[in-house]
Amino acid sequence: MSLMKNILATSALSLSLGLASLASAQDYQPDPNAKPGGNIIVTYKDDVATLDPAIGYDWQNWSMIKSVFDGLMDYVPGTTELRPGLAESYEISDDGTTFTFKLRQGVKFHNGREMTAEDVKYSLDRVTTPATQSPGAGFFGSIKGYDAMADGSATSLEGVTVVDPYTVKIELSRPDATFLHVMALNFASVVPKEAVDEYGTDFGKHPVGTGAFKLADWTIGQQLVLQKNADYWRSGVPYLDSITFEVGQEPIVALLRLQKGEVDVPGDGIPPAKFNEVMGNPDEAKQVVVGGQLHTGYITLNVEMAPFDKVEVRQAINMAINKDRIVQMINGRATPATQPLPPSMPGYTKDYAGYPFDPAKAKEMLAEAGLPDGFETELYVMNTDPNPRIAQAIQQDLAAIGVKADIKALAQANVIEAGGTPKTAPMIWSGGMAWIADFPDPSNFYGPILGCAGAVEGGWNWSWYCNKDLDAMATEADSITDPAKQDERLQKWSDVYMKVMEDAPWVPVFNENRYTMKSTRMGGADALYVDPVSIPVNYDYVYVTE
Amino acid sequence: MLAYLIRRLIQAALILLGVSFITFFLLFVLPADPVRQIAGRSATPETVANIRHQLGLDQPFVVQYWRYLTGLFQGDMGRSYLQKTEVATLIAARLPATLLLMLGAIVAELIMGLTLGIVAAIRRGGALDQSLMITSFVAVSAPQFVVGLLLLYVFAVKLSWFPIGGYGSFSNLVLPALTLGIMGSGWYSRMMRSSMIDVLRSDYIRTARAKGLRRFRVLALHAMPNAILPIIAMIGIDIGIFMSGIVVVESVFGWPGIGQLAWQAIQRVDIPIIMGVTLVSACAIVLGNLLADLITPFIDPRIKLR
Numbered sequence: 001m002s003l004m005k006n007i008l009a010t011s012a013l014s015l016s017l018g019l020a021s022l023a024s025a026q027d028y029q030p031d032p033n034a035k036p037g038g039n040i041i042v043t044y045k046d047d048v049a050t051l052d053p054a055i056g057y058d059w060q061n062w063s064m065i066k067s068v069f070d071g072l073m074d075y076v077p078g079t080t081e082l083r084p085g086l087a088e089s090y091e092i093s094d095d096g097t098t099f100t101f102k103l104r105q106g107v108k109f110h111n112g113r114e115m116t117a118e119d120v121k122y123s124l125d126r127v128t129t130p131a132t133q134s135p136g137a138g139f140f141g142s143i144k145g146y147d148a149m150a151d152g153s154a155t156s157l158e159g160v161t162v163v164d165p166y167t168v169k170i171e172l173s174r175p176d177a178t179f180l181h182v183m184a185l186n187f188a189s190v191v192p193k194e195a196v197d198e199y200g201t202d203f204g205k206h207p208v209g210t211g212a213f214k215l216a217d218w219t220i221g222q223q224l225v226l227q228k229n230a231d232y233w234r235s236g237v238p239y240l241d242s243i244t245f246e247v248g249q250e251p252i253v254a255l256l257r258l259q260k261g262e263v264d265v266p267g268d269g270i271p272p273a274k275f276n277e278v279m280g281n282p283d284e285a286k287q288v289v290v291g292g293q294l295h296t297g298y299i300t301l302n303v304e305m306a307p308f309d310k311v312e313v314r315q316a317i318n319m320a321i322n323k324d325r326i327v328q329m330i331n332g333r334a335t336p337a338t339q340p341l342p343p344s345m346p347g348y349t350k351d352y353a354g355y356p357f358d359p360a361k362a363k364e365m366l367a368e369a370g371l372p373d374g375f376e377t378e379l380y381v382m383n384t385d386p387n388p389r390i391a392q393a394i395q396q397d398l399a400a401i402g403v404k405a406d407i408k409a410l411a412q413a414n415v416i417e418a419g420g421t422p423k424t425a426p427m428i429w430s431g432g433m434a435w436i437a438d439f440p441d442p443s444n445f446y447g448p449i450l451g452c453a454g455a456v457e458g459g460w461n462w463s464w465y466c467n468k469d470l471d472a473m474a475t476e477a478d479s480i481t482d483p484a485k486q487d488e489r490l491q492k493w494s495d496v497y498m499k500v501m502e503d504a505p506w507v508p509v510f511n512e513n514r515y516t517m518k519s520t521r522m523g524g525a526d527a528l529y530v531d532p533v534s535i536p537v538n539y540d541y542v543y544v545t546e
Numbered sequence: 547m548l549a550y551l552i553r554r555l556i557q558a559a560l561i562l563l564g565v566s567f568i569t570f571f572l573l574f575v576l577p578a579d580p581v582r583q584i585a586g587r588s589a590t591p592e593t594v595a596n597i598r599h600q601l602g603l604d605q606p607f608v609v610q611y612w613r614y615l616t617g618l619f620q621g622d623m624g625r626s627y628l629q630k631t632e633v634a635t636l637i638a639a640r641l642p643a644t645l646l647l648m649l650g651a652i653v654a655e656l657i658m659g660l661t662l663g664i665v666a667a668i669r670r671g672g673a674l675d676q677s678l679m680i681t682s683f684v685a686v687s688a689p690q691f692v693v694g695l696l697l698l699y700v701f702a703v704k705l706s707w708f709p710i711g712g713y714g715s716f717s718n719l720v721l722p723a724l725t726l727g728i729m730g731s732g733w734y735s736r737m738m739r740s741s742m743i744d745v746l747r748s749d750y751i752r753t754a755r756a757k758g759l760r761r762f763r764v765l766a767l768h769a770m771p772n773a774i775l776p777i778i779a780m781i782g783i784d785i786g787i788f789m790s791g792i793v794v795v796e797s798v799f800g801w802p803g804i805g806q807l808a809w810q811a812i813q814r815v816d817i818p819i820i821m822g823v824t825l826v827s828a829c830a831i832v833l834g835n836l837l838a839d840l841i842t843p844f845i846d847p848r849i850k851l852r
Contacts, residue, residue, distance in 0.1 A: 045797075046810050047629070047806075047807075047810060049628045049629045050628070050629055050630055052630070055630065057586045057588075130593075130596040130600070131600070133584065133593075133596070133597045133600060135584065135585050135586035135588065135589050135593065136586075136588060137589070137590070137593050138588060138589055138590035138592075138593055139588065141590070150590075150592050150593075150596070151592075201625065201630045201631075202630070202631060204629070204630055204631075205629075205631055219639075219802075220631075220635070220636060220639040220640065220802075221636075221639055221640045221643070221802035221803075221806065221807065222713060222802045246712075246800070247802075248796070248797075248800040248801070248802050248806050249711060249800045250711075250797060250798060250800065252695075253698065253710060253711050253798070253799075253800060256698075256699075256702075256703050256710055257710050257711070260703070260710065262710065411578065411813065412813065413578030413579070413580075413582070413583060413813075413814070413815045414576075414577050414578045416578070416579075416582055416583075417577050417578050417579050417582065418577070420579075420582065435587075438588060448587060448588055449587075453590075456591055458579070458581075458582060458591065458594055459591070460587045
């Protein structure tokens with residue numbers, strides 16, 4: 001898989017010390033067949049909530065925001081490889097705590113004003129100010145002065161300094177090997193103060209950025225049109241003149257319209273009920289691009305609730321689940337998982353086979369744990385297809401070893417609530433709410449969902465697993481900022497996840513694949529249609545052929 | 547009459563107050579936390595606490611409800627938690643589409659329902675009458691989701707007579723209006739049939755016949771107007787029935803009305819939007835019923851409002 005290679009390259013890159021002028025070599029090679037012009041139609045079922053980069057945090061607006069705004073860092077299209085964005089180059093101090101970014105000159109916001117270091121500082125202050133209510137504020141926790149911002153005692157981040165109009169210096173309170181990835185998150189996008197002041201809370205409906213596209217029209221509940229930014233600072237892109245996002249379209253209707261040539265990309269994907277039909281038709285299957293994604297679907301076992309407080313019981317459950325059958329149930333749209341990290345994530349342990357599917361052994365282990373007759377428990381699950389069906393498969397697997405699980409199928413918000421309430425949900429199937437990485441780094445799969453920080457009321461660590469030793473190992477791994485020791489860092493992360501598997505707070509079930517369908521007139525490399533950071537497609541680089 | 551109207555309006559206000567209280571209370575006790583939806587999965591506990599505090603969701607129920615109510619009386623329906631836009635703006639942007647769809651549905655159900663009812667009444671007892679009444683029964687019972695997809699598949703996908711969903715022109719309106727109107731047409735056809743049968747039995751019709759008037763003239767000019775009148779009063783009540791149907795129909799056809807808005811908001815616990823749409827719908831239902839009552843005396847002078 002080429003994706004894997006790229007991700008491995010990324011991490012090495014992210015740790016380069018000294019002056020890094022990293023353009024050319026790894027950067028994107030323009031497509032010689034690309035033709036400028038044209039409009040594409042992308043459909044969605046739900047409204048676009050906001051285009052404010054400090055607020056937007058769903059997979060629908062994530063890539064739209066990427067096309068309207070830029071941050072200091074960015075990814076090579078179609079890969080998880082970091083490349084400089086609004087920063088032309090950057091420098092990292094030897095101790096890994098000071099980042100100095102040199103900005104590109106002459107970059108203009110959509111309102112015509114030039115972007116400078118003041119805007120970078122303003123944007124970071126804005127996203128970390130409690131008043132902004134940014135869901136991503138916590139990502140900036142390693143910047144010096146973050147805590148003072150969070151508790152309201154400061155109005156500006158102490159660690160961010162404007163050196164000159166084109167240089168900004170960011171000091172961290174601790175070494176953070178993931179900081180360049182953080183600067184590539186949408187939350188770190190650069191916004192112009194005057195536009196935010198003008199629109200206030202409505203900035204998300206009147207976005208002004210430096211990105212490849214600017215907002216042309218937004219009819220609430222109907223459509224949103226992005227128009228090419230002719231002054232875009234990256235030359236040659238975007239290719240498309242405009243993109244129309246039509247909202248309120250059921251996935252099944254979007255598919256019918258695509259088949260009639262009225263839609264170019266159904267943003268919500270192929271509806272599960274139509275999946276076999278589409279993939280079974282050679283012409284239509286050709287319009288589908290398949291790729292991996294940084295996703296793992298898992299069952300959490302609440303270690304604070306008996307009998308899941310016993311490690312033998314958790315291991316037994318791990319051996320009882322027939323993952324292959326679950327993958328078959330979703331038409332093979334996934335790969336069985338052995339561990340928390342997905343295979344394309346650096347730090348994934350390749351030679352680990354995971355717990356075998358062995359109900360006999362599982363039953364034996366339950367007996368050894370003092371539960372020869374099994375026990376009764378509850379399995380929480382989100383109530384949208386295919387999750388209740390998957391829960392039934394899990395229920396049957398558990399019944400085979402004498403465990404009687406009651407299925408609680410609830411709306412997403414209710415499952416999330418139960419997961420974050422102490423001693424409430426003994427088991428949760430994560431489908432529909434599963435973890436998809438914010439950025440391609442192994443640390444992103446630990447803290448909130450397996451670390452002590454997430455095992456709190458309202459947290460996302462639904463197994464309530466808190467191992468202080470592993471937390472310490474994780475912190476240690478993330479303080480390794482020396483690129484020469486990159487392998488050591490990944491090895492540490494691999495060790496962390498292997499220890500997690502020994503304690504078995506999760507049953508990792510599968511890693512979902514991504515299937516993006518597109519009209520026949522859409523052009524551009526397949527990688528752009530399964531871009532790991534731009535879902536469903538990388539709008540800046542795709543084009544139309546007619 | 548005026549006293550009646552004032553009394554009804556006061557009643558309506560109380561009903562709306564009750565609706566607002568019950569809805570707000572249900573959303574308050576719901577085991578789903580809106581702050582978790584806003585904060586997302588990567589938020590730290592401080593961020594979650596901060597958002598909860600800023601939205602006033604850490605306050606007791608009474609305080610929260612009072613705040614909402616006082617805002618409402620000042621014309622402020624609040625801001626969407628997730629979209630950050632004012633709820634009034636979101637609803638205002640979508641309300642015309644819903645009203646248009648309802649109007650279309652009323653026209654559709656009247657045309658279908660009345661025609662079928664009249665035909666059935668004329669052919670009373672015959673095979674046509676019976677099959678029409680079975681059809682109307684099916685129409686009343688058919689799930690709108692299925693009807694919508696069926697119409698969409700046959701008339702938009704296969705025959706290409708109409709666009710596949712969307713909004714903006716008359717051709718976009720036809721299928722969703724039919725889907726929403728089909729259920730009502732079932733009711734109307736049955737009511738029209740019995741109303742028509744009553745009228746056809748009455749003395750003045752017999753007189754008209756006896757005078758030697760042509761059958762069509764008797765039906766069209768003498769019987770129908772009188773048979774239709776009691777049915778007109780029902781339209782006000784339809785608005786309430788439509789309110790439950792628009793959520794489904796708007797979703798299937800991508801119709802940008804408030805039903806879609808409500809559905810999205812419910813899934814993400816966006817309380818200000820849920821409250822706003824509920825209150826607007828409740829207003830529509832209350833007004834619809836009031837209108838139906840007000841019209842009745844004009845149709846049947848024997849009824850007096852007091």
